[in-house]
Amino acid sequence: MEFLSSQKGQPSSQEQQPSLRRRVAIIGAGYCGLCALRHFLSDPKYEATAFELSHQVGGVWNYPQRCEERTNEQMTSPFYTRMYRNMRTNLPKDLMALEGFSFLGGESSYIDASTVLQYLQSYADHFKLHPHIKLDHRVNVVTPILSEHVPANAVGPRWLVEYEDFKRNLTVTEIFDVVFVCNGKNHTPFVPEFFGLANFQGQRLHSSDYREPGRFAGQNVLLLGGGPSAGDIALDLISSAKTVILAKRQPMSFFKDQFPNLKETAIPQGFTAHGAILEDGSTADIDAVILCTGFAYDFPFLSKECRVEASRGRVTPLYRHLINAWYPTMAIPFVVTLVTLTPILDGQVKFFKAVLDGKVRLPSTEKMLQLTEDDYRQRIVGNEEGGSRNIAHGMEQEIWAYLEEMGREAGFDAVEPVYPKMCAAAFHVLRTEFTTFKRDFIQRVDSESFWHVKKAEPN
Numbered sequence: 001m002e003f004l005s006s007q008k009g010q011p012s013s014q015e016q017q018p019s020l021r022r023r024v025a026i027i028g029a030g031y032c033g034l035c036a037l038r039h040f041l042s043d044p045k046y047e048a049t050a051f052e053l054s055h056q057v058g059g060v061w062n063y064p065q066r067c068e069e070r071t072n073e074q075m076t077s078p079f080y081t082r083m084y085r086n087m088r089t090n091l092p093k094d095l096m097a098l099e100g101f102s103f104l105g106g107e108s109s110y111i112d113a114s115t116v117l118q119y120l121q122s123y124a125d126h127f128k129l130h131p132h133i134k135l136d137h138r139v140n141v142v143t144p145i146l147s148e149h150v151p152a153n154a155v156g157p158r159w160l161v162e163y164e165d166f167k168r169n170l171t172v173t174e175i176f177d178v179v180f181v182c183n184g185k186n187h188t189p190f191v192p193e194f195f196g197l198a199n200f201q202g203q204r205l206h207s208s209d210y211r212e213p214g215r216f217a218g219q220n221v222l223l224l225g226g227g228p229s230a231g232d233i234a235l236d237l238i239s240s241a242k243t244v245i246l247a248k249r250q251p252m253s254f255f256k257d258q259f260p261n262l263k264e265t266a267i268p269q270g271f272t273a274h275g276a277i278l279e280d281g282s283t284a285d286i287d288a289v290i291l292c293t294g295f296a297y298d299f300p301f302l303s304k305e306c307r308v309e310a311s312r313g314r315v316t317p318l319y320r321h322l323i324n325a326w327y328p329t330m331a332i333p334f335v336v337t338l339v340t341l342t343p344i345l346d347g348q349v350k351f352f353k354a355v356l357d358g359k360v361r362l363p364s365t366e367k368m369l370q371l372t373e374d375d376y377r378q379r380i381v382g383n384e385e386g387g388s389r390n391i392a393h394g395m396e397q398e399i400w401a402y403l404e405e406m407g408r409e410a411g412f413d414a415v416e417p418v419y420p421k422m423c424a425a426a427f428h429v430l431r432t433e434f435t436t437f438k439r440d441f442i443q444r445v446d447s448e449s450f451w452h453v454k455k456a457e458p459n
Helices: 031-041 113-126 228-237 344-356 365-380 399-410 418-432
Strands: 005-007 022-027 046-051 137-145 158-165 170-176 178-181 203-206 220-224 243-247 262-265 270-272 275-277 283-285 288-291 441-444 450-453
Touching: 022 031, 022 137, 022 170, 031 046, 031 113, 031 178, 031 344, 046 137, 158 178, 178 344, 220 228, 220 283, 228 243, 344 399, 418 441, 418 450
Parallel strands: 022 046, 022 178, 203 288, 220 243, 220 288, 243 262
Antiparallel strands: 137 158, 158 170, 270 275, 275 283, 441 450
16 A cells, blocks of 8 residues: 655655555565565565666666667666676576576577566566566665564564655655665766876776777777676777777786787876876876776665665675664665576575564574674685675675575575586686687586587687
């Protein structure tokens, strides 16, 4: 039931009728949100609603027509995207399929954004999720209701959720028992300071505003960053740009001198009005700088009363990298990094739901806070990068043990043995065969085995 807000953050005199079913607010209808909605709707004890800012499901995988002409678009714009035209996934599609719903067959394992978007739309169709998704709705504020008494054997609190309905031009406030924050982690660009970059007078943009290589035809382009997105965009540019310089902190080479117009180097010592001062002291003429520096966690709709702190590399305090330790009727899934999508999302949703169902008993608030901090301290010991995104929630090595432990406690099946094997193979070729690995064919065969076929370069 909806009721209009007569005063921001406060319900009107029209009371919301109590329900025998627990009401779940899911913020976002991308990968995380659709997965959560599917699992909660499968249980008649829950009434779940997903709020999606855009006009369709799919979240960050949307690549609107004519978006190449736009930059710095707001999330409410029909041209908003964080994709680029020639992007293909860095993981094979079988490692991106949610539980119980496979991608369609085909010759390619590494797929473009439109294929992923179509998959998510088909997932929503298959599980009949659309009637429970409010499109063109923006959640503005989420606040815990702390005035209500929570029984000792119950999980609380309840939540006030204020949202805008763009089509009806209304601001609405509702009470929910559970909040699942699924707005994603690839929306707010992280823009660090680089010494002297303010001096540079050429084009400067974040990789989230990169769309296609034609804009940089004949130019000298410097990419700052050492992650896969930097390598992907460098590959996309080399056929159009005059030169591409990939500057990064890590000594590992993506390309090993395979392309005459591509150079890998350390982060520049500084910048001039039209160039960069490289590690060896030489100056390179530069027309454009693209910051491939990733994204910061950002939850602008969570009020300070939620007691969630988010930064470039950490969301705290999340017990098990998932549950708000202060108020465990709120969860923020998939903040973990360096992992495959599947089966982490299904596992996290099922674990959180088991907590709400009373199948898993949480430690005390104080104990959860301490365990969360202990986990973080263990991660940064001896690591000079401290709070980097790959440390606080990085799980490349431990993800399978993490999921097995949650499955044991919550009573869901352990991960199929094929997934760790496929994941190891996929990460290996990503690191060692960066320029060619997306030609590989990697496909699950059964719960134990998979195909991995190396494909020759096309003529």
